[in-house]
Amino acid sequence: MSFEDQAPAEAYDLVVVGSGAAGMAAAITARLHGLDVAVVEKEATYGGSTAVSGGAIWIPDNPKMRAAGINDSAEAALAYIAAEAGNRFDRALVEAFLRHGPEMVAFFEANTALQFDCRTYSPDYHPDVPGAALGGRVLDAQDYDGRRLGRHFARLRPPIEDFTILGGLMLNRIDIGHFLKMSRSLPSALHAGRLVLRHLRDRLAHPRGTRLVLGQAVAGRLAETLFGLGIPLFLETGLTGFVREGGRIAGIETQGRHGRRTIMARVGVVLATGGFPHGVDLRGETMPQAETPLRFHSLSPAGNTGDAIRIGRAAGARFVTSNSNPAFWTPVSLLPDGDGGRPFPHLFLDRAKPGVIAVTHAGRRFVNEAVSYHDFVQGMLTALAEDGRTSTWLVCDHRALRRYGLGAVPPFPGRIGPYLSSGYLRRGRTVRELAEAAGIDADGLAATLAQFNTDAAQGQDTAFGKGSTAYQTYLGDAEVAPNPCLAPLSAAPFYAVEIFPGDIGTSAGLATNADGQVLDEDGAPIAGLYACGNDMNSIMGGAYPGAGITLGPALTFGYIVARHAARVAGGP
Template structure:
């Protein structure tokens, strides 16, 4: 067990991207820092995320010769967030984001690469960009963590193959084509060989990508700096000395003084069922909901801050970053699987509600998809495709060819039918409606235009489709039996509502005054997007940036 002193300059509560960024920045500024983590492992929701980091006008894109405009990014965010936006926080993010990238590459193991083509989620809106703003952490060798590798929170099991082997977007593309292209087969073979060697010594693969690479690289940096990370440390309350936060008390009775302050970075409240019901109307109405965030994210830090007068913002347009999920059967009960970008936009995949009719453009972002579910009252729906699409692209955790898929039928997760009528009977929707829906989509596929919902009508949507399919990369007829379906429901990948802060990350009271010695970042801080979801990485981008801002401010005294 990591030793815990009685006092530090800065106490950081939470070990995700925001918390570790704050700790690293403060330590570089000369502070004595500790990280307290409620969970048994390190990395928080960052470690189980897709790892995208949205930083407009970042130095990596600039170095590659790409142009960006911070004012354009501000315009884009303003159009997304509307009058709920706090302009000073957005401008602080846009200014400090590129600085954070430079800082991390100079003083930490967190190294980045940019996505040259990765459209913002609403590329047709003013200020949007077609690429460059999204960063990924470079692939990380988990073996460099030594014995601490087992302290890093593992990825979601369904996001891996062959017992813990991780794949990024580039790898997935090769695996999907490995039976058709020799270069893809070679790439897949190399990854499999590496994974085979890993499993001789480790319980899972050590080639870390996505959010694992972000969390792993930050954790390595924290360890290299000698910053202690104490797990199993649950925040109970914040202690005041006069009007200043001076210490934290843990659930086990330990007290840790904080000479410069306390940083709250525990990941929001996605697993707090009571609070979800208060701020999510569909949950209050009894609709199903599941979060992909770690179980430790119950909002304890927000509650502790409220107890000393902090303002918790509940006016965002949406309470969470939505994602449709399906519930996978398991020996320990059903568990959620998120349908983010691998299946819904693909040609030959549609979504229908209980009436057997489409209700949304399937290729919109996961946040927009669930927004449509909630707005239309379609909180129980089905993703449907034919056998051709299933074997070419997969559907959720059902892998494409050559992986087997019948076990998902036997478990009851995947429903099948030899025709749209038979599938309608299997999932309990009107047969005539589903048959008409499939016929309509098949007609749209021939013309290349989805006249009902516009699937494949923006650069973001076609980016997620299949470039080998035309005239619309997101449309194909559903004609080859068996037809299959997976039930989906609303879910989230984190909460947007959080503690009100100023541009330095200081937590504010309801009257707008700052609480001395108390900071928030990550999902404990109210999202600067105010409930909107403009693009990939708009959680980790601000999390890292405000972690950097907070650490810098605390070190400056």
């Protein structure tokens, strides 16, 4: 069956809008429960924001961690999420996630190509909060050979080019560690060499590497099952409206490569289009800063403009705007491209490392650099509001730059010249010369470094506590003592990269119940309408407790809504 030339049928049992993890999970689960399903996707590629994500999947008390001998409980996870979400905690939704998440993992491992590995040590982002765990809750899809998708591989949304090396070679967390150490470790050099040789062979027959990791592995494995089950996927087919019959959503209106179409849904419609990270109107409604010169740079696909949320609201759905944060934040730097710059995320590779600090234009630190990317930007937004600025800086010395890199600038033996020439990386032979090159207050930066270096030499950050939790030291350099996150900035020359607030997706979405049914303004389910993924309001209420808290609920509620739809249709 080809998604490239066929037109949709007049009706299906369930119509899924969106082809990311949530949408494919819903479609696969529904098909395996006996429903006739179709997926529509407005982009020319499938995989959505999942395909460009880090691929982490947060599922407490999952069967993979149990098999690894790691103890956890739904009660502990419930307490942790409750503490994180605060007064936005929705017990019914969270309990549904915690009850069905482990079921989802077992179901997909038994019935699909999606196979998981658990990170035995991967601390929750706030490990000092009651109920947090130090490992096991985070799952990754096992690495995947994209050649198994056959001709469908060409339509899988590729990873963000700036996050690969050598023209499309993807690296997972373990690979990155080896590449960082390949000049100091023979096993790491051999590991890196094997990956490069595999990639060079790939490029003889493919436009990019076929070894898929991270979110590419999640999307690729789900897609293999989707196509294997004969579920039609209609690309370049955008949602434009709903068909209503007798008070229920009975189908969708679409516009795309097959013209204007009406596709009826005998059981229901699932919205899974990835939220509104590029929806100017919805961002303006939920992000007050969008009304000011401050600009947020999103890493999500440009097609995620909030169509489903907008159309859902027109049908009476309630859009939640009260989350503590309307998006999942990450700091980004901008790679020059002649069009405002391409955002590059500073997720975990540089900020927590020894010899790296973040400062404002006044030269003062404003946050613990080793906290999660979401927490970091919350600190950044406070500093920017106080200073009236739109950016801050990451600063490091020569030793840190060549050992860890800084943003898109690679560590040794990578070249730094092109980044200096483009202006992405600023350099100074002295701290004052760097300050002048970056437009940072020289006296402020000198005073900040003097205090920080004194603390770093003692292994304790008295100002912000960098390296004070298990999560933070996990991201540091285990070879540095006494604090893996601290070292003085003393090896000239000195460097800086400008950073801005960004996001990896939106958290605000349509209100749903524990079955994933979309709710109206009065809190009643809208018959025939479901939401999951980032179209559904985050069960975390705008908090970000750990790696994978978008994909974990996305897969789980895709599974939940499909099973509910099957029950509505009279299935098991």
